[in-house]
Amino acid sequence: MFVEAGHYALALALGVSVIQTIVPIWGTRTSDHDLMAVAVPAAIVTFLCIGFAYLALTYAYVASDFSVLNVIENSHSLKPLVYKMSGVWANHEGSMLLWVLILALFGAMVAVARKSVPERLRANTLAVQGAVTFAFLIFILTVSNPFIRVMPPVAEGQGLNPILQDPGLAIHPPLLYLGYVGFSISFAFAIAALIDGKIDAAWARIVRPWTLSAWIFLTLGIAMGSYWAYYELGWGGWWFWDPVENASLMPWLSGTALIHSTVVMERRDSLKVWTILLAILTFSLSLLGTFIVRSGILTSVHSFAVDPKRGVFILGILILFIGGSLALFAWRAPMLKKGGIFAPISREGGLVINNLFLAAACATVFIGTLYPLALEALTGDKISVGAPFFNMTFLPIIIPLLAFLPMGQTLAWKRGDIAAAAKRLMFVYAIAIVVTVIMLSLTSGGPVMAPIGVGFGLYLVLGSINEIFTRCWKSGQNIKVFFSKALGLPLSTWGTVLAHAGVGLSVMGVAATIWGTETIASVREGEMVNAGPYQAKLERVVPRKGPDYNEMAAIFTIMDGDKVVGTTETMKRIFVSRQSMPTTEAGILTKGLSQIYVSLGELQENGSIGIRVYYKPLVTLIWIGSLIMALGGFFSLADRRYRVGAPKRSRNALEIGATAGAQT
Known part of the structure; x- marks a missing residue:
């Protein structure tokens, strides 16, 4: 009942x-x-x-x-x-x-x-x-x-x-949906503004917290999904450019651009048309992601194999809302009044550049994701677009954006001085270059891009923190005064610093994976396999029984020479309720910011077991950086200035205005 x-x-x-x-x-x-x-x-x-x-x-x-x-x-x-x-x-x-x-x-x-x-x-x-x-x-x-x-x-x-x-599934989808669907409010506010033909700085102030909330949840959802795939699928990777992964990345990129665009609009009452378009496109990309996952047009570990009729229905919803909103935009956007102006060299100008790069990066992912699907639908030909394509197209766009990030953050509002901004970053440049050179010398003969990438990420972190020092530190002042000023900064300033620093940490984690090692071997009990600077020793293999599965667990001791640094276990599970479907549970031991990752293979006829052992230096920075990005969003959201509406005019002000209007 x-x-x-x-x-x-x-x-x-x-x-x-x-x-x-x-x-x-x-x-x-x-x-x-x-x-x-x-x-x-x-x-x-x-x-x-x-x-x-x-x-x-x-x-x-x-x-x-x-x-x-x-x-x-x-x-x-x-x-x-x-x-x-x-x-x-x-x-x-x-x-x-x-x-x-x-x-x-x-x-x-x-x-x-x-x-x-x-x-x-x-x-x-x-x-x-x-x-x-x-x-x-x-x-x-x-x-x-x-x-x-x-x-x-x-x-x-x-x-x-x-x-x-898996526990990750209890967290990942709700977070992802809160991000995906949260952008519907930004979309609804944009369409509401187009219906009335009125959009101004007050509208941007109202929309920004809702957009920021959706962005925070989408950031956490993508990070959780990445980590779930990393430890659950046993592949040892954290991102595969899977179409469903891309479906969540696209609204994140456009949503990031939307947040920065609302900042400019709130400050200068500018970029009205662009901001409205971004709000429409961001939710449209969320709808597109829903279609990709549930239409049955692709096979992915993330997607649902469903009746294609459902895909046709969702496609109809896409056409209705995306087509309808863009038609309304084409009709009403030319009627929107122009706002304030600002110099190209300014923080507003930097945010515009930020938007252009993010939009281009999003377009690259869009083409790489949809082109194979469209080609197969039109011609029946199947092609695969994976990491090589995205590394050659996405990275050349995103790297200049990140390189400009600290500079744009340092520029003054309305009219900036690029030479003065570069001067304020000289100490950051010097530290990043010195650290990069030291890492290159210490890893001579190894991959060159790893130390360069880590140094680049450090530059982003220090460049973000530099904003606090620029605003609060003066030569000769007491350190207590500095901390007092820093603590007195608006929460939105701290939010910006944390979010940008989080990006830098993630970049460091991604770059450091180039240093990682992979060993594929068959081992017996008591034998060891190299895992970077460590060794993984197979202690024993034990059978176990779970609530609805049977598993074989391999227990490893991780050694650093003769010293035991920890233990981990990896399992192969057989779920009887799903026609004996097997899954692999990776064994992960975290040491500092690095991880030793062991994935169990099949039991061999000679009694040995196949394993994959990875050493992943600094890999945890990928997800720590994502969490700090989201924390920065929460700080900005907690700023009271972005949680209140536009100030209302008093009754006396309204009466004076009405009287003046009558007199004219």
């Missing part, structure tokens, strides 16, 4: 979303405040209905209700509780329900943020959000219904895909 109630709540949400779409728009067209006010309760009720439906599906998983087809196909009674709950979104139907739940959540959050969003803008925004919600609810109820019953119920479910039975 609870399942049927959830199904009914989803249908009720569909009806309410229609009201949320039509009535507020009608109210803004007729300037009827009562009709505009309907948007708030409608958005909240829509969210509550979808939330109830999601709870009903979760209950079916937890209770192992094998009369529900979705539960049969993706759960098992022996599965641990955490994987029963994460199994709700580890399939097409459940993930789409989570998708639309987060969509409604952001709408409800805008609805309750009454003080920060003007009434008319809020009504139009929630109407657009309601339209997107309606489209996806139609999709779920017609071709992706998670509440379909099977009678009579079966005795046992098929279980969850083994590679998804």
Whole structure:
């Protein structure tokens, strides 16, 4: 009965979303405040209905209700509780329900943020959000219904895909969806502004926190997904340029450009057309990612193999919202008034350059991801576009952008002096060059790009921190004064510094992987394999039994000469609920910022086992940098200036303005 109630709540949400779409728009067209006010309760009720439906599906998983087809196909009674709950979104139907739940959540959050969003803008925004919600609810109820019953119920479910039975899956998809879907609010604000033909610095101030929130979650989602693939798939890599990985990278790149563009717009009331376009394109790329994952047009460890009819439906949604929004943009954008001006050599100019490079990088990933799919659809020919293409096209664009980052951050607003900015960075240049030269000399005969890349990342970190010293340090002053000034800086300044420093740390981690080593061998108990400066000794191989799997675990002792530095174990698991499907659990030992990574292969006829042993120096900096980037976003979001709406004019000011207007 609870399942049927959830199904009914989803249908009720569909009806309410229609009201949320039509009535507020009608109210803004007729300037009827009562009709505009309907948007708030409608958005909240829509969210509550979808939330109830999601709870009903979760209950079916937890209770192992094998009369529900979705539960049969993706759960098992022996599965641990955490994987029963994460199994709700580890399939097409459940993930789409989570998708639309987060969509409604952001709408409800805008609805309750009454003080920060003007009434008319809020009504139009929630109407657009309601339209997107309606489209996806139609999709779920017609071709992706998670509440379909099977009678009579079966005795046992098929279980969850083994590679998804991991703690990372309980974190990765919700974070990714909060980022993907969070950009829908930026999109809705942009369309609302186009509908009214009004966009200004106050609009940018309102939109920026919502965009920043989505960017933070998408950053964390991509980082978590990268680390999950790194340790779960046993390949030893952290990024593979998989089309589904690219699908999340594209909105991240355009979303990063959107954040920087709103800064310029808020400061100078400029880049209005560009900012609106970025808001549309960012959410459009999120929709494109949804289509890639769920259309069945590609095979990936990240994608869902589903009925192509669903892909056609999502393609229709893409055409409707992307095509409709771009048509509205083409009609209304020329009517937007021009804003303030600034010198090309200024911090605003630096942010514009930032936008151009990010847009070009995003276009490169877009072409590399979609071209093979389009070619196969049109001609039937299959080609593979992987790391070589992206390394030759993406990196030449992103490296100059990163190189300019500290310089752009140092320039003054409105009109800057590039010579003075370079002078303030001389100490940073000197340290980075010296460190790079030292690393090159210490690693003579090794890969050249590794020390250069690490030195480049150090330059980014120091260049970001230099902003604090530039603003707070004066020759001869007391160190206490420096710390007092630094602590008194706006949180958004600290957020910028942390985010840019996080980029530098990730660059250092990526570059250092060139120093890594890989050893493939077959070993017996007691034998050792080299792992960079360490040795991995196989101690024993033991069989184990889990809740719904059997595993073979190989336990290794990691040695540094005669000294034991730690132990790790790698497993090969066989899940009986999935036709004896095997998975590999990598064994990882972290030493400082580096890792020793062991992946178990097959048991050989002679009693030895195949293994892959990697040494990955500084690899943890990749994810530490991502976390610091997100932390920088949280700092900026916590800045009170970006959590309040545009200041309202007082009643006296309005009366004076009205009187002046009457006199003229």
